[in-house]
Amino acid sequence: MAMEYFAGISDALRLTFVQVMILATLSIGIFLIGMYINLKKWGMGSTGYGDAPSKSVLAFPKTLMYQMNEHAHVHNQSVLETFVLDILFQRRILRRSPLRWFMHFTIFFGWMALFALSLAMFLVEMIHMVAGEAAHSLPEFMNPAVFRELLAVPNDIFSYILLTGIIIAIYRRLFVTKVREATIAYDSILLIGLTVITITGFIADGIRTGRFWGFDMPYEWAPPAALFHVIISLLFCIAYIPFSKYIHMIAIPLALLANKGGE
Amino acid sequence: MAKREPSINTENFTAVQLMELDSCSRCGECVEWCPTYDASGKDPGLAPRDKILRWREYMNKSYGLRAKLFGPKEIPEEDIEEFKDDVYGCTTCGMCATVCESAINTVELWESMRANLVKRGNGPYGKQGAFLKLIGEYKNPYMADNKDRTNWFPEDVQIEDKAEVLYYGGCTAELRQRKLALATARVLNKLGIKFTMLGEDEICCGSALIRTGQYFVEDTAKVNAQKNIDNIVAKGAKIVLYACAGCYRASLVDWPRLTGKELPFKVVHITEFLQDLIEKGEIKWxxxxxxxxxxxxxxxxxxxxxxxxxxxxxxxxxxxxxxxxxxxxxxxxxxxxxxxxxxxxxxxxxxxxxxxxxxxxxxxxxxxxxxxxxxxxxxxxxxxxxxxxxxxxxxxxxxxxxxxxxxxxxxxxx
Missing domain, CATH: 3.40.50.10700 (AF0625-like)
Known part of the structure; x- marks a missing residue:
């Protein structure tokens, strides 16, 4: 059966598209509510050393800005240096453990790249859909089918980069005694979620392309598999962020900025 | 039914510190390097990571989503008491901050937790509770007559009444480790540096109160810091020398924070002062x-x-x-x-x-x-x-x- 199927948007899957859009909106809504609760929680602190609790939702941004502009006695590195070397390159992890840095960096880098590619695919499909009859006047590469093929190789590369990091993380949690003994549900849920999202992504792609990760499953299962992958990605990676260890994706960069890259 | 009050509050925490609780990735580096965790025979409660986890859980039970929906969840008092014991089992050395992959300013976080627990009635720990009374009454934590800070100096030691350089001796050197204070004074004399001291007007720098979370009680640390600053200024000092790391840190970092003002003098550790003289070739060995x-x-x-x-x-x-x-x-x-x-x-x-x-x-x-x-x-x-x-x-x-x-x-x- 020939099927127009890219990121889930096609006439045949119109309902799926609507569902996904509703779910995406819902996920973003839950994320925003969660972040508001977190900002309120952080805002229970004061805006300065020894001051009374502020209890304002603006307390956190105010204190963050103050600290970022404050003179530090040991390190006074610039915001740019903190952003590039500490947030993007994650050198504090590298200093402590090259293996853990490799693990975390592959997860971070693979994840971010796949997110960007998925977003690009989604945008191309949206443009194509909105353009309607005028779509034929768009550049050739803006055709979703063509664009999907363009992304196929980078998608594969970044997926395997991500998978490499996840495999190392699972190995550490299971076989490195010290790490295993210190693991709590807070850590496990993050890794389990990440693993399920990644593996379902591979499977959905494998069913569609008929490659190894499809495990010879029927081609018809491709749309629901993709839908499942999208749903759990949205729930885990957007909605669940403020309520779980995923919050570290937001909080660590903020801590690095607040403390000028740390001691 | 009346809504239950949270078991903890956020007194003495800044908003950034409350955010830092959520930024711990639990990598475990702090546990590897913590000296008290190590010396305690690896007591899990002393692991910095564990302290962050527990306070984060307290925060979520008190102010998280569940608390918003169904009211705060009670935290047993014995849990908080145990937490207090653990948070005081820390030398505030800052090793955990150095190795923290999330760059959490842990020292200040522990100090805020301590201050919060003092305010709540749990802290401080053991004999630390006497610091406030002793410093309030004697101006030093050793129950010594404050006149004894410098009146023991041998007659050959020349201390000016007023000078641009002031040696802030600190309680431990002046009252307990006098060889160190005497060495500092005689080195300065031999180098021809005219210096003054606060003598009985010197008050504890406040380090003990600040590190143990008691700095805010009756504003003692702030009041004492301001008195020290005023007394130093009255002596005409532009440079204040320290041979005590604790006093140096308290003066450089804590005094401006407590008083909300920049210091009107330069804070210099004696080794920085000597290094400068060595580089100028002014020290004869x-x-x-x-x-x-x-x-x-x-x-x-x-x-x-x-x-x-x-x-x-x-x-x-x-x-x-x-x-x-x-x-x-x-x-x-x-x-x-x-x-x-x-x-x-x-x-x-x-x-x-x-x-x-x-x-x-x-x-x-x-x-x-x-x-x-x-x-x-x-x-x-x-x-x-x-x-x-x-x-x-x-x-x-x-x-x-x-x-x-x-x-x-x-x-x-x-």
């Missing part, structure tokens, strides 16, 4: 100290404010000294165990940490374990005695300097 010397970075001088090189420069300039580094130095130094109120509150833990640090020094085959803080000297000496390593001399850099300058300190009173 008279004696060779033919010993192998290693150096312990005081946390409050090194990791907290970044003074790593000056003490080393002084030691390396002293004739005859063979300077040897320990494995863990500078940012990665191992704490002596005395700070954060641990020496007063949990002396066994302080001794355990000190013993490990002495073993670090013994591994270098040094004759002398030096430092630049009277409190470190005290605890490292205790650690040395505890493991029976009497062959290792524990001495301050300023005392070694005095010796090399031909200064006799044998008349130091007890």
């Amino acid at each position: 008279e004696k060779s100290i033919d010993k192998k010397v290693t150096y312990h970075d005081p946390c409050h001088l090194g990791r907290h404010v970044g003074v790593f090189e000056p003490p080393r420069a002084v030691l390396e300039a002293i004739p005859g000294i063979e300077f040897i580094e320990m494995d863990r130095i500078k940012e990665n130094q191992r704490c002596c165990g005395a700070g954060g109120g641990v020496k007063a509150g949990i002396p066994d833990l302080a001794l355990g940490v000190a013993s490990t640090r002495v073993e670090d020094a013994l591994a270098t085959n040094s004759d002398v374990l030096s430092s630049a803080c009277p409190f470190c000297k005290r605890n490292l000496s205790d650690g040395r005695d505890a493991i029976g390593a009497q062959e290792l001399e524990v001495e301050d850099v300023i005392v070694l300097t005095a010796e090399a300058m031909g200064i006799d300190l044998s008349d130091t009173p007890e």
Whole structure:
């Protein structure tokens, strides 16, 4: 059966598209509510050393800005240096453990790249859909089918980069005694979620392309598999962020900025 | 039914600190390096990561989503009491902050937790509770007559009534480790530096109160900091010298914070001052100290404010000294165990940490374990005695300097 199927948007899957859009909106809504609760929680602190609790939702941004502009006695590195070397390159992890840095960096880098590619695919499909009859006047590469093929190789590369990091993380949690003994549900849920999202992504792609990760499953299962992958990605990676260890994706960069890259 | 009140509150935490609780990735680096966790036989409660986790859970139970929907969940009082014990089992050395992959300012986080628990009625820990009364009553934590800070100096020591340079001696050097205070005074005299001191007008720098979370009670630390500042200004000082790492850190970092004003004088550690003079060739050495010397970075001088090189420069300039580094130095130094109120509150833990640090020094085959803080000297000496390593001399850099300058300190009173 020939099927127009890219990121889930096609006439045949119109309902799926609507569902996904509703779910995406819902996920973003839950994320925003969660972040508001977190900002309120952080805002229970004061805006300065020894001051009374502020209890304002603006307390956190105010204190963050103050600290970022404050003179530090040991390190006074610039915001740019903190952003590039500490947030993007994650050198504090590298200093402590090259293996853990490799693990975390592959997860971070693979994840971010796949997110960007998925977003690009989604945008191309949206443009194509909105353009309607005028779509034929768009550049050739803006055709979703063509664009999907363009992304196929980078998608594969970044997926395997991500998978490499996840495999190392699972190995550490299971076989490195010290790490295993210190693991709590807070850590496990993050890794389990990440693993399920990644593996379902591979499977959905494998069913569609008929490659190894499809495990010879029927081609018809491709749309629901993709839908499942999208749903759990949205729930885990957007909605669940403020309520779980995923919050570290937001909080660590903020801590690095607040403390000028740390001691 | 009335809505239950949260079991904890957020007093003494800044908004950024509450965010930092959520930024811990639980990588475990802090656990690997924590000196009190190590010395306690790896008591899980002392692991920095665990303290962050517990307070985060307290926060979520009190102010998280569930608390918003169904009301705060009660935290058993015994849990909070146990948490208090653990949060005081920390020397505030800052090693956890150095290795923290999330760059959490852990020292200030522990201090905020302590202050919160003091306000809540749980803290401080053991004998630390006496600090406030003692400092309030005696202006020092040793129950000593404040006149005894400087009235014991031998007559040859020249202390000006007013001068541009002021030596802030600190309670421990003036009242307990007098050799160090005398060495500093005589070195300055011999160098021809006219200096003054606060004498009986000097008040505890506040480090003990701040580190143990008691700084806000009756604003004692703030009031004392301001009095010290005013007294220093009245002496006409532009440069204030410190031979105590704790006082130096408190003056440089805590006083401006407490008073909300920049200091009207320059805060200089004696080793920074000496390094400058050595570079200008203004110090004449008279004696060779033919010993192998290693150096312990005081946390409050090194990791907290970044003074790593000056003490080393002084030691390396002293004739005859063979300077040897320990494995863990500078940012990665191992704490002596005395700070954060641990020496007063949990002396066994302080001794355990000190013993490990002495073993670090013994591994270098040094004759002398030096430092630049009277409190470190005290605890490292205790650690040395505890493991029976009497062959290792524990001495301050300023005392070694005095010796090399031909200064006799044998008349130091007890």
